[in-house]
Amino acid sequence: MTDSTNSLRGKPMNLSIVIPAYLAGRRILKTLKRISHYCRKETLTYEILVIDDASPDDTYEKAFAFAQRDPSLQVLQNDDNYGKGYSVRKGMLKARGEYLLFTDADMPVSIQHIQTFIQDLQNGFDLVIASKWLPGSKSRMRQGFLRRLAGRIFNLLGRLILNLPYRDTQCGFKFFRKEAAAKIFEKQKLQGFSFDTEILFLAQKWGLRVREAPVKWRDNERESTVQVMKHALGMFLDLFRIRLYDVLGYYE
Numbered sequence: 001m002t003d004s005t006n007s008l009r010g011k012p013m014n015l016s017i018v019i020p021a022y023l024a025g026r027r028i029l030k031t032l033k034r035i036s037h038y039c040r041k042e043t044l045t046y047e048i049l050v051i052d053d054a055s056p057d058d059t060y061e062k063a064f065a066f067a068q069r070d071p072s073l074q075v076l077q078n079d080d081n082y083g084k085g086y087s088v089r090k091g092m093l094k095a096r097g098e099y100l101l102f103t104d105a106d107m108p109v110s111i112q113h114i115q116t117f118i119q120d121l122q123n124g125f126d127l128v129i130a131s132k133w134l135p136g137s138k139s140r141m142r143q144g145f146l147r148r149l150a151g152r153i154f155n156l157l158g159r160l161i162l163n164l165p166y167r168d169t170q171c172g173f174k175f176f177r178k179e180a181a182a183k184i185f186e187k188q189k190l191q192g193f194s195f196d197t198e199i200l201f202l203a204q205k206w207g208l209r210v211r212e213a214p215v216k217w218r219d220n221e222r223e224s225t226v227q228v229m230k231h232a233l234g235m236f237l238d239l240f241r242i243r244l245y246d247v248l249g250y251y252e
Contacts, residue, residue: 015039015046015118016097020087024105025057031107032066032073038111039072049095050105051087052077059105085188085195092176092185100181104172110216117175117213126180126208129166129200130173136214150232161239162201166212169197173215180208187251194238201242202251 017035021028032048039046050067052060052075060077067073076094078087088102099118103109109130117128131137133155151170158164174196176184183206190198203210245251 014098015044015114016095016100017046017048018088018091018095018100018102019048019050019105020053020084020091020102021050021059021063021105022053022055022081022084022087023057024052024055024059025062027106028059028062029066031105032063032070034107034111036070036072038114042115044114046072047095047097048073049091050075051091053083053087054078054081083191083195084193085198086191088195089185089188089191092181095181098178100176100178102172102174108217108219109171109173113173113213113215120211120213121175121177124209125211126177127200127203127210128175129168129210129212130171130215130217131166131168131212132171132215132217133167134212134214138214138216139219154232154235157236157239158197162197162242164197164200164204166200166210168212169200171196171215171217173217174199184208189245189250190238190241192234192238194235194242197239198242201246205246205251 017039019028019031024031028050032050035048048070050063050073052063054077060075063073063075067075076090078090092100092102099121101114101117113130120128132139151168155167155169158166158169170193180203184199184202187202188195188198200210
């Protein structure tokens, strides 16, 4: 594992932004610039943690180079390709902010939602999750039919198998209070794409307050590392794994 360091380590943060990254070389710099510019404009005390999941492209090199110019950024590199869930967990447990966000490397949800989501957490919610399917959500680009259908089916199965009430469990933009994040990610087991469903299951199990919020979002399907046919069966089986882990007491 490689770890870039910065001069802000040890300084109190009110916002931590965790970005799991894999094959993100074409978009990571644009995302980092947008986030840094927004946080400075809003005068937030913040840190950004990029977790590179052993990308075979130049994701790590580009993020590391940006970190040399921006002390708010820390870059970690996994020693193998473990999965998005592994990378998010690693970043969230290392983050030091009062409010913690993880977002996809292509920043699909408008960065303007950061302040409104923080306000929701300040008003008593433990988690605020972005949803593409709520009334009021606005999309700049539509997903392909197959991916859209797979997402709806997976969400329906999550309702049936895990009794989750949310319309969109997989949107890559979720905010946490520090205490909620520490509790949830300490118990998270899944390392792949289904981890979103697992952490929402844990939040519901423990009675945490969750708000599902409409957002402005854009889909960049060409940049996504989710391959519907390749990952669908594994994600489906993960729903039963979550139920099994709960029965076996892994979440106690």
